Amino acid sequence: MGRSSDSRQRMVAAARQLIRERGYHGTALSDVVKRSAAPRGSVYHHFPEGKVQMAAEAADSHAREQVEMINQVAGSSSSAEDLVRTYFDLAREGMVNSGYQRGCAIAPLVIEASEESEGLDEVGRRSFSSMVDGMAFQLTVLGVEHTAARELAHAVVAAVEGALVTSRALRSPEPFDAVRVILADRARNLTAHLQASS
Template identity: 25%
Template sequence: MKTLSTRDKLIHAMADALQRKGLRGVGVSEILELSGLPKGSLYHHFPGGKNQLAVAAIDYISSQLDKLFAHLFSQHEHPFSALQHWLNGALGQLENSQFERGCPLATIALESSASDSEIRAALARSFAALRQALASQLEQQHYSSAQAHNLAALFVALYEGGLLQARVAGSSAPLQAAAQALFDLTEPRKTTGARP
């Protein structure tokens, strides 16, 4: 297994903290404790401090999306099986963390303000990358470009909204219900082999 650089240790620690606590809920001391690094290393690699590190963590998350979806879709014959597997993984992670570990992007997005321009720009890039990574896989499943992009946008909205509701409710039911509604709507097309 590859040893992480100091910079990457900080990014991974921040990505983990963002998923659990969001940007406002985590302090520099916690990030340093998670990474096992001294304070000077943070400001050496990220002179802009916590916000600059958060942008790097968001960009890191974005950089993993193509690989994630390519692997996921290669493991499942039908695209909706791949999406169901992704949802189940997110729900499992949420439940195993006592509904603490949600989507790092949504957590930060909800607490950001207009003054957080760099954070919001990174989030916009990341959500766009998420939709694009998903749409690319759907296009490989013979969906038209427009269908793939529309379905990706719908699914990301469903995933983010359902995950937030599940986290607040302390129950996976909101996300499961939303996903089942989407899959039920598409089931006739799935069984006839037609695409939406």
């Protein structure tokens, strides 16, 4: 049971890596098996719905990791500005360290979803919603008013997604640096405004 579960987790992790590098359509099940070193024939044992199910679980895994990262960063942040700045720094670092090869595991499912991959659009919606919700909650904890926190959370998640694409295309961290400055400044202004009005 443990070995089977380990094999399944390795396959999800491999699918996630490959989707981040190649997109949904560029990821073949045979490549997932090869990268995960999973037994041949185990794909449909673990994922009876095939590639769509595997990709959905990879996206869910990515979203969970992002929410965990947001929570960890928030736990060591003294302000909303710190949270925003550090979250961008981590995304930037991941892109640079991958040699500008690794994007998001969720976005390709949204962009490439078709009738053959029914349900992936819902996976994208659920995954991005959990990230926005997690960021908004932590921004509120750090002193941003509820409505403003949701707006800023949407902006942060959208900006990271955009920076992943443009940074990869330009092979430069400059897009991360630009949005980091603007949105960290926005977070600082929102908390300052709230403190001044209280």
